[in-house]
Amino acid sequence: MKPFEIAKDIYWVGAADWNIRDFHGYSTYQGSTYNAFLIVDEQTVLIDTVKKEFSDELISNISSLIDPKRIDLVISNHTEMDHSGSLARVMHRIGEDKPLYCSQMGQRNLSRHFPQKWNYRAVKDGEVLKLGKRSIKFFETRMLHWPDSMFSYVQEDALLFSSDAFGQHYAGPERFDDQIGDAIMPHAKKYFANILMLYSPLILKLVNRLTDAGIEIKTICPDHGIMWREDPTRIIDAYVQWSTQAPTRKAVVIYDTMWHSTEIMANAIVDGLCREGVYAKPMHLRNFHRSDVITDVLDAGALIVGSPTLNNGIFPTVGDFMTYMKGLKPKNKVAAAFGSYGWSGEAVKLITESLESMKFQIIEPGVRVQYVPDESGLDACLDLAARIASALPPAE
Ligand SMILES: Cc1cc2nc3c(=O)[nH]c(=O)nc-3n(C[C@H](O)[C@H](O)[C@H](O)COP(=O)(O)O)c2cc1C
CATH class of the missing domain: 3.40.50.360 (Flavodoxin domain)
Known part of the structure; x- marks a missing residue:
């Protein structure tokens, strides 16, 4: 899948896994995508990577936009190997000394996956990283769904990189919610049920936290599936409903x-x-x-x-x-x-x-x-x- 622009100078550069049918025991009849993102600014950033087997696609997608060596820093929102699997290759390509931003638990967990002594920058909840025209605020989202999970929020674009939250195992021709419509909801529901249901109380707390902080969200970019840009509240409301699990006559x-x-x-x-x-x-x-x-x-x-x-x-x-x-x-x-x-x-x-x-x-x-x-x-x-x-x- 070729890169595409999500907002000005913010690109999807990930990979589509069209043929995966069993994702660690979860049936993925429509494959999945590993979403990685490039923000081109005074400091150019790569957010997350892709499964190791797809690293060629990631590097080729980045290279079609910029020389990968121009990447100044990498953000890892989640350690799981479908998002960190290409880190070793990326760091080797861009320079092993480049900063690698992650949560504190992220540093701990990445170190248990990779022996390299990378230039880790463990961020705190609420910390802001200035890129140039844009700035990224980090939200620790521990146990949604791993201890290392965090969100990266581009304040100027009101764009949330939400790691695995709000994702779906779906690979198709569509890139955004407005292109697929209602047909994406069963995939989002299945993802929630299989990956996030047990963390329902934490999800309700997180949604309250974002609401109380008055965070405006225009676009949500999860690490799998389509991006929510037409109506991000739709998936947030669905998460609240699924987390509540009110009894039904079903x-x-x-x-x-x-x-x-x-x-x-x-x-x-x-x-x-x-x-x-x-x-x-x-x-x-x-x-x-x-x-x-x-x-x-x-x-x-x-x-x-x-x-x-x-x-x-x-x-x-x-x-x-x-x-x-x-x-x-x-x-x-x-x-x-x-x-x-x-x-x-x-x-x-x-x-x-x-x-x-x-x-x-x-x-x-x-x-x-x-x-x-x-x-x-x-x-x-x-x-x-x-x-x-x-x-x-x-x-x-
Ligand atoms: C290999 C095998 C082992 C069985 N073991 C037991 C058993 O330990 N206790 C028991 O009450 N019935 C046992 N049954 C009998 C089944 O529970 C019974 O045939 C039941 O009606 C099967 O229900 P089903 O048609 O939904 O498969 C066994 C049947 C088979 C084929």
Whole structure:
């Protein structure tokens, strides 16, 4: 992807990863981009780099605008290797003695990735760096989503380089929100659900902090996906909504099955929920990727998790999903368990305990059916659906 201008003398110089489909276990059906930025001023700055494998593209993009040696300093907003992976090559090319700005935790974490004794300039929250016509204010955004994360804000352009926040794994012909419209929101939501959901309380605090400080934001440039220039408040408002996770009348029925009995139960629960006016969706864990399931969990009011009993335990994909979900800490949900079994039937109890440990409001008892569900088993599923529906906010 060729460089493009975002604002006068501020350029995107990153790389598109069109073919990546698995980003550290997150499904990226539409690839991703690694956004790096060049600000040409009295002091010329490179903000972030790209994954190591894409360093040729980064260097070539920079070279098409200026001689890379003209870069006076580099800012690293985030240590993760999709943004720092080309640092060694860049520093070698521009001069190892050039200043490398990052947060204090950034210096610590970069030093654990790179042995080079670079000229680190660890900045404090609120510190301002004068470039010439422009100045950059740094905001420490610890744990959004790594300890080193920070934002760099170009005060004169009201332009925020937001690191991974407000990003999306999306590579396409569009560069800006006004070019893609609503179609970008599912990608932004998926990114939030998989990367940021667990930091929801910090996001709400950060948005308040920026609002209280009266920071005007005309453009947001995240480290992945498109830039928000037409309506940056749209993504900020969405982050507030996703962080709040207000209960909704939506349910996700998440399950796996060996011989379809648990699936028959899942479908009965979905039917029962729909009958009660709940927007309900079955998600078979070998047909939906965990990163898509968690995206649906984000704005659901209820989770109903089903597994057959396998070797006195739960089915492996269900275990995988429960582990993933626990780390992401969804909140404000009601939850229940169901499943078919043959002789010992531990799965429902194990799922219930796991859901309890995630602090969901448990709807008990769950439903356990021996082998293939008969009419009474299906009635029990419908009854569970009705109990879940009554625990959700009423239909508007
Ligand atoms: C390999 C295997 C191991 C199983 N282990 C157990 C078990 O430990 N305890 C139990 O109650 N049922 C066990 N079952 C029986 C299943 O739980 C039962 O067939 C159930 O109806 C399967 O539900 P499904 O059709 O949703 O896969 C096992 C079945 C298989 C195929």
